Amino acid sequence: MKSTVEQLSPTRVRINVEVPFEELKPDFDKAYKALASQVRIPGFRPGKAPAKLLEARLGRGAVLEQVVNDVLPKRYSDAVTASDVKVIGQPEIEITKIEDGQELAFTAEVDVRPEIALPDYGTLKVEVDPIEITDEDIDQQLQSLRQRFGTLKSVERAIENGDFVSIDLSATVDGAEVEEASTTGLSHEVGSGQLIEGLDEALIGLKAEESKDFNSTLVAGEHAGKEAVITVKVSSVKERELPDADDEFAQLASEFDTIDELKADLKTRVERVKKVQQAGEIRDKVLEALLAAVEIPLPEKVVQAEVDAVKHDAVHGFDHDEAKLAEALEAEGSSLDEFNKDTQEAAEKSVKTQLLLDAVAEAENTQVGQDELYERIIFQAQRYGMSPDQFIQQIQQAGQLGAVFADVRRGKALAGIVTQTVVTDTAGNTVDTAEMFGTPAEEAEEVSAEELAEVADATEAEA
Template sequence: MKATWEKIEKNKVVLNVEVDAEQVASALDRAFKKVASKANIPGFRKGKVPRQIFEAKFGVESLYQDAVDILLPESYVKALDETEIKPVDRPDVEIEQFGKGQAFVFKATVTVKPEVQLGEYKGLEVVQKESAVSEEEIAEELKRLQQRHAELVVLEEGTAENGDIAVIDFDGSVDGVPFEGGKAEKHSLELGSGSFIPGFEEQVVGMAKGEEKDVNVTFPEEYHSEELKGKAAVFKVVLHDIKRKNLPELDDEFAKDVSEFDTLEEFKQDIQKRLQERKEQANEQDRESAVVEKAAANAEVEIPDAMITSEVDRMFEDFTNRLKMQGMDIDMYLKFTGQDQATVKQQMRTDAERRVRNDLVLEAIAKAESISATEEEINGELDRLASQYQRSVEEIRVILSANGSLDSIEHDLIVKKTVDFLVENSKAVAEVA
């Protein structure tokens, strides 16, 4: 087999392939075995028709399409290996010659990874955010823990306030007509949470147990239901119970109840340590993201639309998988939001393009700086995965090979090392107050 290529556009090449006549003959043999098992010729059992009889009746040309279907994928993959072309989309194939006793000649127009012209990527200035934890942040964390461990007390007298849990019935209508999802009984609503339509919770504040009231609201223009956007609605509300949070005292007993510490002071010190670690980790991630974005912005690269579309498809698949983990499928989500798949995917394109650009630039920097993953590092990652999933390393290797993810281990390691390289060679500047 012969394979040559020539560049025709910035991100496109034409691959010219010639497969010798012997391989064509072999493909025709395989095609005949496939179709002979189904051929119905009087006097012969299926699968027992002689080749000469079959070709005399149907013509050798009847085997061509099956033979091409057999030979083309094999030849194309082999040609890619020989020429070291890395396609990013399906090829546009044109068959120029195929026949018994002839060579198989075809050309494939292939979209390939774009060339990246790197700009400045060393010495980039990135903001180093402050990681110190303030007394206000510690107090806020303690307040959050207070809320989590609060005891709910049912009030027999008084009116509902922000922060209370109001147990209500509600029945909504627009122009006197009920709408889907607008009715519920004994619903627990935390007042001030902002979980209902703007203006609803504010009108429940001040209601007493057993009180009935018409609550008038207007659905937001950006509401998920097309039928309700911007519409005025009336909810008939009945308040059954008011539950108020009884917050525990912030003292040593509280610390003992919610932590492993004996005193509130020890607990506060632990909170400060954990908050600072969290901040440092977040700041490091911000710095990594910032230096990658700057390096990508300084580079020049023309990204083929096929790469962006493929990334959108991957993002959409990840999104649908996350929905399933939350007990919702994509059809339910689309109905709830009033969107279709095309709209959701279009919203993902900007982020998809950014991801592809960043990945291409990081790959180019890794090549320029000879950054690679060692066998020891790859094996170390396999060991980590084996330990995480309680499988043997060989099992992990087989699983990753089966779903085509083994190469991604090396890719991810190189990306991480390249990001580390950019951070190490960047200049930290203080955050402007």
């Protein structure tokens, strides 16, 4: 087999492949065997008919078609390996010559990873916010903990923000009832904003057994994007009573004997979480600085494939009806044009980032150990509420294990750059990135998911 490469652009090549027919004998043998098992010829058992009889029955063209279909993927792969081009995306293959008994020739146009001139990482400079722990931060954490141990009691007053209610909901669009939008006995925390837009405002001031109509835009179902008249009826109202923040509460809610000891522990937790958040800010800003420092030509077809995937997922939720998607976007104050523009920009940035970090990983010879890969799999599995074995099976079936590996390698490569970058906070202090990124980002701080969730919950409650 002979192959040559033509550079069509910085991100695309054409691979020309010529295969002499004498190299295809094993492929012809395999094709005859496959066809013989499919065709019944009198006097011969299945799979035993001679090649000449098969050709006489099916025609030489059918045999050639079978051989070509089997040959192209492997010969293309062999040509890529031999040429040492770093392909990305799917090839466009065109057969240019079939001379029976002589030669098979084809071309494959495919996007490739461009050459990227990487900067001196030591010249990169970023600035981040300093870590500050305030009394308010501690109070938020303590308040969140008290809420977890709070109790609900019924009240007869009007609903206030933070109350817990049991409600019935119904909706009409143009006077017609929307069955899928009706429900009874629904529990809701007023002010959480977790249900229909406008519901919390409508509930404030109502009492048990009272109801109210308000307008809102439906976001799901066949009426998605349409304005509906929503009726909410209150069945019961409860408020949450919080335990006093004293030594007795500290003993109930933790392993500590006093409230001061509990507060000291909460301060430590907040500090650790803020360090992780600062590490994330540093990582993002270093990546932005690196992207700004290099020129990266974009492979158009790879970008378009990512755009198409996002659009497909978006319109899938609206029964692949783009008009319904447009209505939903308009209800949110956006438009289909804005969505398409944002999707294009996000895809371009995503592809640029992947190409850049792949180039860094290759230049720095970044290696990924089995333990590091498995840790990422565990982390991802927890996010999706799956066991690691289930998650591995799912990504293997989807052919995504390589993508997970690539993400780990890119993250590790970026962490290596961070440690070479000059990082200061807005107060002028140098930030010790080695402490944060001396190991992969997930290992840098032993902060549990529960701790992160607690801080997030407290922050949302305060907001």
